[in-house]
Amino acid sequence: MPAPCELRRRVLCDLPPHPESQYILYWLTATRRLERNHALDQALDWCTKLNKPLVILESLRSDYRWSCPRHHRVLLDAMAEHIAAIDPCKIRYYPYVEHEAGAGKGLLAAMAQDAAVVVTDRHPGFHFPAMLEAARKQLKVRFEVVESVGLLPLDVAPGPLPSAYVLRRRMQKNLANWLGRTAADDPLTAYTWGRAKIRPQIEARWPEATTEELAPAMRLESKIPLAYEVPVTNWCGGTRPARALLDRFIEEQLPRYGERRMEATPTSGLSMALHYGFLCPSTILDATLASSDTSRAHILPELAKRANLSRGSRAGWWGLSEQVETFLDQLVTWRELGHRFADQNPDCERYGSQPSWAVATLDSHRADAREFAYTREQFEQARTHDPLWNAAQRCLVREGWMPNYLRMLWGKNLLTWSQDPEEAWELLFHLNNLYALDGRDPNSMRGITWVFGRFDRPFGPERPVTGKLRPMSSVNTKRKMALGEFLDRFNKVERLFS
Ligand SMILES: Cc1cc2nc3c(=O)[nH]c(=O)nc-3n(C[C@H](O)[C@H](O)[C@H](O)COP(=O)(O)OP(=O)(O)OC[C@H]3O[C@@H](n4cnc5c(N)ncnc54)[C@H](O)[C@@H]3O)c2cc1C
The missing domain is CATH 3.40.50.620 (HUPs)
Known part of the structure; x- marks a missing residue:
């Protein structure tokens, strides 16, 4: 071990x-x-x-x-x-x-x-x-x-994280020292100390759950006080289903990863498994490297040689195909950015914690007339004028996920159509964290605060309501993505809440 x-x-x-x-x-x-x-x-x-x-x-x-x-x-x-x-x-x-x-x-x-x-x-x-x-x-x-949490320990190479570029460069300099140090693959097989006894008073006061109680057939409603308007989905928890998902992704989807990011399907769909800790990022890395006929042991000496030459460039660092490098950049740089930032900035979910230029630009546009404005209920029930926004929201509510690119548009439009940025901030966290299976994660914070300018830069020309924040529009998104099937499927949903 x-x-x-x-x-x-x-x-x-x-x-x-x-x-x-x-x-x-x-x-x-x-x-x-x-x-x-x-x-x-x-x-x-x-x-x-x-x-x-x-x-x-x-x-x-x-x-x-x-x-x-x-x-x-x-x-x-x-x-x-x-x-x-x-x-x-x-x-x-x-x-x-x-x-x-x-x-x-x-x-x-x-x-x-x-x-x-x-x-x-x-x-x-x-x-x-x-x-x-x-x-x-x-x-x-x-x-x-x-x-x-990640491939690099949280306490290694700390420091301010204004952008993904800064972290990418830091990761590239340090990763080679850490990639060889994973935790044990099968730690329980060598266990020899026997079954410990628990005090009977504990067993009596806090009875342990039985296999029958945990089985999917158990009707949760009958037992546990929860928000029952958010029903279960088809996704199963645990490491075994997560591994099956990983295998399918590596075999069928990784070869087209770049294009798939612009399709209205889950790209790998692994964010839920990562969020709950069912899968270790190094397990995903190993499967990804194996699909390129290599391994951590094989690429480590090369990465060590390149470490000091790192310029933080997105492509070429792993020496693998463009599709694989794009995927690893998401898994390594972007994922670990959210976790490290949350670790170093415990108040990052507070409105106002985003960069000062972003707070200032939103402040200066508070009084702007909104072309469209919706209440919390209208957003939650997907009753806006925009069929694309509504379909994305319906996908989230019904199935617990949202296509990667649409998640950005969903956040930007909700901000543009809200009465004020604080209300939008609170509602985005609420919708994302209640409905998304990968919600309540440091990357929920990373994604939502990005909508409000975190890890981004000012963009011109300045626009009503969102000022210098990076703009996104449904019209442009429809040009970039093939959305026909997605829109048909989710806009057919008549009653979102029973
Ligand atoms: C408004 C908004 C909210 C978001 N909320 C969440 C959330 O609650 N939980 C969450 O895990 N991600 C969130 N993201 C980031 C990203 O959209 C998801 O990680 C991604 O869509 C998950 O799908 P996937 O597993 O198929 O990703 P893939 O493209 O297959 O990526 C592989 C893994 O890399 C990581 N990753 C990919 N993209 C990003 C990214 N942009 N930022 C950080 N990590 C990334 C994830 O762990 C992901 O599972 C959000 C983004 C936005 C704009």
Whole structure:
């Protein structure tokens, strides 16, 4: 097993491990997979050092922001997958699903009473930083957090991130040192410490979820208080379905990746799997390299040679085909830009946190007459004058995704047709994070704040309402994309909400 990566680890409570305790506790939260997971490796490393068994706790609250059957379903799928994968390894896995808001309070602290060390995932997005801070205040045991977010550890090569170019250059200089250091592929196979016992009082007060309860056939409505107007989709959660999606993408879609970005279909469709942590970016990288008959080991010496010559150029750095390089730029530069920015700027979801030129230009156009203006309900129910905007919104509400390019247009038009930029900001976060399966991610922030000028530059000539922000229009988009089928399909939807 590779040595746990020190630069990915932070110690939040620096106490010595309890010698008399029963187990090592891994609280699985953001990295919802059992492979290539640095936090899991770290927990297993403690099992080896202290000769103690592992307990994996995975719990699901019901009252997190934007909680709804759509998000819940994929998380329950992953828990069911974990029961099946962990049970044969004789590790105590404890899945817990809250059936009423607040019922799970106290579970982590109770389980930590018998733990020598608690290890969990570190993630810069959504509620994870606040959750870690709350846990840190409660726990009276050694508490370590380990991130498995990107190819480069979050704490390596930090610094201001005004643009993707700046990060691309930094990544190109540093990646060769890190690409060889992935977490273990199959960390549970060598486990030998047996199944730990959980106190009966814990099992009685917070009963663990059974396979039957997690199965798709279970009617969520009957059990858990959620926003039921956001129904489940056909997407399944867990690493196995995510791998199947990856295989299909590599075989069928990657060879046309550049063109597919302008089609009204999911390009890889992997953002949901990345968001929930079902897949590690290095797994996607490996599959991508294999499709070009190469591997990390093979290209590493070349990347190391080129590192100091890097000019941050988008094409040519990997030495692979244009389609593959375009995909890797999204997976590496753009994805990691959002995560690093969120990590360094905890207030980046506040209106006004975008660059000052962008705030100023929107301010100076507040009083402009809007050619079209809609209420929150009209936007949510896809009742604007624009069939393309409505189709994109319907796709989001019904299926939990939106074509890549349309996502930008969707955001820009909503801003242009809103009464004021603050209202648009709040509504975009709400719609994106409630309906999109990949929502509530650092890249939700990256995408939405881009609409308002973040990671972009001023554009002329200045326009009404959006001033110097980069403009986009449905008319131009229709010229660039083949949209006939997409418009037919989603504009046929008569009732968006039942
Ligand atoms: C208004 C708006 C909102 C957005 N909200 C989200 C969101 O909630 N969650 C989310 O993951 N992405 C979001 N994005 C970024 C981007 O649109 C999606 O990542 C992409 O459409 C996901 O589809 P895919 O997996 O098929 O992407 P692919 O083109 O196959 O890309 C592969 C991976 O690279 C990353 N990626 C691709 N494009 C971008 C990008 N522009 N910025 C950052 N990372 C990228 C994603 O992790 C993606 O899965 C948003 C963009 C905009 C303009």
